Amino acid sequence: MRIAFRFKPVPFVATLVLVILGIALGRWQDRRAEEKMAVAAELAGGSTAAPLVLGAQSIEPQHAQFRRVTATGTFVPDWPVYLDNRPHDGRAGFYVLMPFRIDGTAMHVLVARGWLPRDVADRQRIAPYPTPQGTITITGVAKPGAGHVMELGDAPPVQAGAIVQNADAAKVAAASGLQLQPFVLEQTSADGSERVLLRDWPKPDLGVDKHRGYAFQWYALALTALLFFIISGLNIGKSSGTKTDQ
Template sequence: MPIRFRFRLIPFVVTVLLVALGIALAQWQTRRGDQKQLIETTLLQRQVEPTLDFNAAIRAAPAPDVDQLEYRRLAVRGEFIPAWPVYLDNRPLNGVAGFYVLMPFKIAASDDYVLVARGWLPRDPADRTRLPSYPTPAGTVEMEGLARRDFGHVLQLGDAGPLRPGAILQNLSVNDFAAASKLKLQPFVIEQTSNAEDHLLRDWPRPSLGIERHRGYAFQWYALAVMALIFFVVTGFRRGTKNSNKPAGQQSG
């Protein structure tokens, strides 16, 4: 029995599109996994470095290199500015909806400030705008935390609204906060890790979280591309075989 392949244009085009889509999405997931693997490697390297006294560092280099600071543990002396809190929404913790409490921190013996994520608060299920109270340390304190380039980005739902003290936002950049508050901010943020007895939770998500998930998604998209190609080839041979078995007068062109 002769084995023939019957080429069909429309299935061929669909197969090419599915293969291209599968490869493109697989490569995107692979790149995301590689990015998070690089973050994990950097985290592990900088975890063994001693905590950096940022007050001394800023005196030596007023314009710090964010690439060198990111994921470093910092100790900063200064005072919180409780008149300018803002809250990042859509930041769940252990499945509970809540906010990150953000507040500027004036660096001692300097006119510079740094934006600090102080911790997490649960959201009131009945009234999104009602926030539980939390104390703010008064006067000069020493605070420790992890330097981050930003607070991450979540899907923006609706208009952001005006940036003002007490605003509830979904995303925030350092530049936007500096423009609204008129404060001279450092070009990075700090996730506070030191305890301040302020009722805020500081179980920060690891920025490299999800490496294996991205690897798994990449495998699935590559598998889709392979399956689409195999399906096209197998069905083509089947149709070719069926047509070859028909009497000559019944075969269509």
């Protein structure tokens, strides 16, 4: 049996492009998975570390991100903001955001107080919920924001009592004139409102397995292209031989 390989320039170039593309995209997905694993480690570390006590000084987001934080002060009840399209267990509702003034300072932190169901008859109506009066201490987790949802058309302005799709500390600070820490405190502590404002916060889906699956698919594409080029180029034939007379 004789095995020969027929080299064809055009299939070779196409195969080379697919192999390079598959490996490059596979490595990119691997890096994305590593980044998500680093975030998961940051979350785990932040949940076990001592709480960060908020005061008058602004804290850089990267120093507070995913850490447990605590603050003593008072809520600013006349500046709530409601984030729409935040379902919970299949029910439509809002996230309630409210500034919290840190005691003895002009600094505030924007607190995600919890989830509130939407009125099915009138989506503009906000059901009543209690807000603690006076000085209290709250704890929670510092997050870059309260989540982002897709919105169509022009976004309504952020203002006191507004129902909006998205808002963050920077937008609320600009609209209210309040000095705010550059992150959101996702409240986990009880303050007497937890029977109305649910704090069953969703855990972040980091998608590590998704990125690993995508990486496997890209590597498989590169390998398949290479094998196809090799197999399609093989020319297998019978070798000819001569008989000798006895």
